[in-house]
Structure formats: C-alpha cells, structure tokens
Amino acid sequence: MTAARAAGDLGAVVRLVRLARGLTQSQLGALLCCSASAISRLETGEQPLTNTATLQRLVRHLAIPPAVFGLSPDGASGHAAPAVMPSLLKTRPVNVGSDDHNEGEAGDDLVRRRDLLANLAVAAGAAITAPNLLAPRPGWAEAAGDPGALLVGRIEDLMLGTARPQVTSVTLPVLQRALAEVVADFQSCRYAQLAERLPRLIAAAETTCGEASGDTRSAALSLLADAYNVTTRMLIKLDDGHISWISGDRARAAANASGDALVFAEATRNLCILTRTAGRHDKAQTLAVDAARRLATSAGTLDPQYLSQYGLLLSTAGYSAAKAGDRAASVELLDEAAAAARRITHGNTHWMGFGEWGVTLYRVSSALALGDAGTAIEHARSVRPEQLPTIERQARYWVDVARAFAMWGKTRNCYQALRAAEHAAPEETWSLPVVRSLTTDLLSASRQASLPGIQDFARRVHTAR
Template identity: 40%
Template sequence: MAQIAAARADFRATRFSQLARRLPKLLAQAVACREAAALTEASQAADRLAQTYNLATQLLVKLHDNGMAWATADRAVQAASSGNDPMVLADARRLAATVMRRTQHRDGAQRLMLDAARQLHTDGGLADTAAAAVYGQLLAAASYTAALRDDRDSAWTLLEEAENAARRIGTVKNDRFDMLELAVYKISVSRVLGDFGAAVDYARLVDPARIPSPERRARYWEDTALALHGRGRPQAAFQALVAADRDTPQEVRYRPWAQKLTRDLLSSARHNDLPGMRDFAARVGAL
C-alpha cells in the first residue's frame, strides 16, 4: 500500500515522468500478489491490483494514450469486481467512463458514471465522508460529460446534485471532492458549453493557491487559460499558461491542451502582442 500511496502522490503532484517509471514494477508486483494470494486475501489483493490499474489509467489519460487506457481501465474494473471495496470499484468505473468519453462514446460514458453513482448510493447509503466524496466526484464527472454532449440542462442538474454531496461533506477534509473542487468543475462545465464569460467569472471566484493538489490546480489553469482564449483575451490566456508552467511544468510539457494553446497563441499573435511567447513555446517544446 505504501508504494501505491507513493504512486498516487506522484500523480497528484503532476510528476508524470516519475510515475511512468514507477508503474511497470508496481503493476508487476500487484499482478504477482493477486496470483499468489491465499483465498482469504484474494479480495484485498484484487483491490490493490485495481487501484494500481486505476493509477495507470489516470496517467495514460493525461498522456492521451487512449488505446492503452482502454486496456488498463478494463483490467481495473475486472479486478475491482473481484474485490470488496465499493469505492475502488466506483473509481474504476469512473475512469473507464472517462476513457469512453475521450473516445467519443459519451452517451455510454455518462450512463456508466451515473450507474456507478447509483450503485454506490444503494450499497452504502453514503454513510461516511469518503463515500459521499466519491459520489460527488462521480456526479461532477457526469456533469462534465453531459456538457461535452451539449446537454446543458443535465450538466447543471448533475452539478447541483454534486454540490449537495459537497455540502454534506462540509469542512471534513478529503482528497476527492469538496466545495472547492465543485467550484473548479463550474469553470470546466461553463467552458465546455461555450460560456466563456461565465467560465472566466467562475475562475475569478477561485484562489488556485487554496487548491491543495497540483493535479487539480493544473485543471484550474487549463480551463481558465482556454476560457480566456475563447473570450478573446490572448494576453490573459498567456499569463494563465505561464502560471500553469510555473506551477505544474509537466502538465504544460506533456498535455496536448497546453501544447495546442501555446501554438494557437503563437500563430495568432501579432508582433509584440505577447512578449516572450516564442521563447515560452520553444522552452515547453511547442515549436
């Protein structure tokens, strides 16, 4: 479990290259432990294997390797189905839905997320903070998926339900979902729906320094920079991109959104409009 925790810390800190080096050995160990586990330990070993495959899926999604992400997501669901932790299974189904969404299977992705949320609610009644946080995370992810489907009503209805879950959690600390995470989702959903002005307004309400996870701060910078660009404010978009690079450099160097935005800003900028733009693009590998 300590090695899984270390790998999870790499992901949350956006240390993607370090995580990529760590995962092969971690996966091999998890598979071997599952195969060697006694009957009484089989469920626990399956949960650990599912968590490891979940981490692999998260990394592959970040790197846009959708083909490999399909494989790891499927293996995570299979392993979690043999385990006994409903939240590990919910995580596996959410990540499988994320891969589906990224490969244009958005209707199926939303159904899978909502099914996972309903099952989690039915099985445990959201009796503790951790379950409520996973439930809220599933609903928020389903809201984002609805936005990608241009289903405005469902997107905001689901996000309102996610907000109810966040309020239920209150001020209890968790690393999954809370009111701050919800605020970042409002930026994401508005941007995807094309409401760039609303997205920028929501972004102004969030202090990124209060977001504890660099991975989630990276999402804040992504949505803010893209919303500003969509709003026709290239200087502000560039400033957000620079802030993202300063805060989470591997996000900017490895993620397609940052590379594409950098090239778009570079190609559309007039002379002296964005001082330092070309040097920035060269430094992050977008040239």
C-alpha cells in the same frame, strides 16, 4: 495492543498497526482515500470508529483481523445502519464560490507551495491574470525530453508485455507504501517519478495477486485496481486512447474481483470518461449516473469516502451532459454533486481532490463544453487556486482558465494562465496535448510581442517552430 483492545480503544489499535506497518498518517490516508488529519482524528478518538465501511477498509489495507473491530469474517457488524446518501438529481441551493474548508487538511505539499501560488492567484471577483510569471525557473531553458511521453512509453511496454520490470511477490505493507508514493506523485504531477514507480508497482501487485489467496489476495487486488486507476487517469490526461482503455478495463476487473466498492466505482468513472472522450456523451452520462445510484444503494452511508466518489460520479455525469449540449441536465447534476461536497469537511478524500471547489472546476469545464467562455471565467473567479488541495487540481484550474481566455480571444490572459500552470506543475504543463494546442495558436497570433518568453515556453512544451 492488548491494553488498547481490552479498553475498546480502536483508534489506538489503528495507530499501533499503522506504525508496525511502517506507514505515515499521510500514506495510510492515501490508501483509505482520506487526509492525514482524518487519520489523526480516528487514532485519537476525536472521530469514533463506528462506520462499518471505514472499519472494512482498515481491515483490508492494514490486514487487521475483522474480529478486532467486532466484524464477522464477511464484514458484517452490529452497528446501526447509517443514513442514506442524498437523492440523485435532487436540486439544492449551492454557493459555488465558497472556499470555506479546512486548509489544514491539504497536506505539507500545499503549505510548501502556498507562498509561491499566492503570488499567482487572483482574489475573488478580480480579473484572472498571473502577472509575475515572466521569469522562468532555473533549469527550464535546459529542460529536455518529454516526461509525459516517457511515462506513456513505460506503461505501453508494461501493458503490451514488450518490457516488464523484474519483480517478485511482496507483502501488503510494501504494496501499500508503494501505492501511497504513486498517489503522491500523481497529485504533485511528478511524471518522471511516476514513469519509474508506476510500472514497478503494477508488476509487483500483479505478481503478489497471483501468489496470494483469501483476504490477502482481495487486499492485493484492491491495491492493483487502484494502481490501474492512477494509470488510467494519467493516460486520459495525456490523450492516449488505446492504452488507456486497456488500463481502465484491467482496473475494473481487479476492483470487481477485490470486492472493494469504492475502487470499483472509481474504475467505472474512468471508463465513463473514456466513453465521453470517444464522443459517446449520452452513454457516458448514463453510465456515471447509474454508477452513482449503485454506490448510494450499496453503501448506504454518509462516509466521506463514499460521498466523494458519489460526488465525482455526478460531476463526471454533469460534464458529460454539457458535452452533449444539455445545459439543464448539466446544472442539475452538478448541483447535486455540490450538495454531496458540502457534507465533506476536508478537501482530498479518496485522493481525488473533491469538494465544493472541485464541483466549481467541473462547472468551468462544463461552461467551456457549452461554448460559454464568459460563464467559465465567472466560475473560475470564485476559486482561490492556491487553496486547491493538490498540485494536480491547481494545474487543471489554470489550464481551463487558459482555454476559456483563448475561446474569448484574450491572448495575453491565456498565455499568463499557461505560465501559471507551468509554475504550479511544470511536468504536467509540458506534457498535456491541450497545452500544446493552445501554445500553437499563440505562436500563430499576430501579437507575439505582447507575450514575452513565448518562444522559450513553446520549446519547453515541445511546440517550437
């Protein structure tokens, strides 16, 4: 460490501290909202550590003294100010069908599942079907319980104080590793594991925040806010209105107290989504655009972490505009989000899976909101689902495809898309209210004979008659 500091090799400093903290590159990447290969580039010097925002997050999450990176205690540095973000709502040409991204950034989970999902995917321009899905995986017939309901119940007990894990204050590295595990569970749609890990992480982070002070407390608050952000996103998926609002409010409060602009922006985005689901579409759009503008102004950087959050906020605003029936505003906002996505070289910055393909997923959802199933399918055909960087994004893709085919009246295609979602993310598919609604409609269809295994599938998603 002494030699690395003397040589000005900041990447080596990061690597040594990471190893001392017991973190893998993937775990540190999850904490810093970037990929494992991005961490590798920083550590080897392939990508110089000159960005102040990145240095500040390394200081916070690895508990490195700011002076090691040439930062003052308040985070200021002598680095020249980087270029500002692209202007909000400035329309740019966009190729939503591009899948030109670095597949190596997707991580080990994508590699392990690629062979399976390649058999389910469709080539660009082909009909979206999943013909090889009729044989259930071993154990599906015996699947019992509802992992989503289990997760909601555990979180509800924690929020209301009716049952709370007995934990003590822990060190920042322990919290960091726990958050990295929870993020991995979220992106892999492991609901049962989240039900075990997430309440313990939140309880431990809250206890640690209560006993810490100074920079340690700020770092712990940032980790707590991220834990609540994961919780809020899960509850939004599971359509749990009352607890998700509590979680979203706690995330924003902790993020504000931590001073972490990125975590605060994500907490704000979740509140925008909650506002939209409450039917206040115009207000949700305004909140998201304003948050994107504040992030661009305060960050003043093209750092991939900020660009990803900026793009996610604009995507959320674009979908909200579509829900409000404003097609022109939706297209304009999503085009701007795509412009931000083209400046990002990998697909899972800020652990939210944002990229050009991610904007295309929002275009699919927006077309559905506007009642245009044909356009939704056309956008979906430009995405190769097996190349989406997280299982959670793959499941969202297939569920939206199912919704589009249902709207279009194509029953068999809808069912095949639901089965593809189940193959990609069983626990997610079994737990989502939208899947249950679609399955109920399939059960009432007059052509059940063309849907082999529909009754068994319905039992797995808890809609059997």
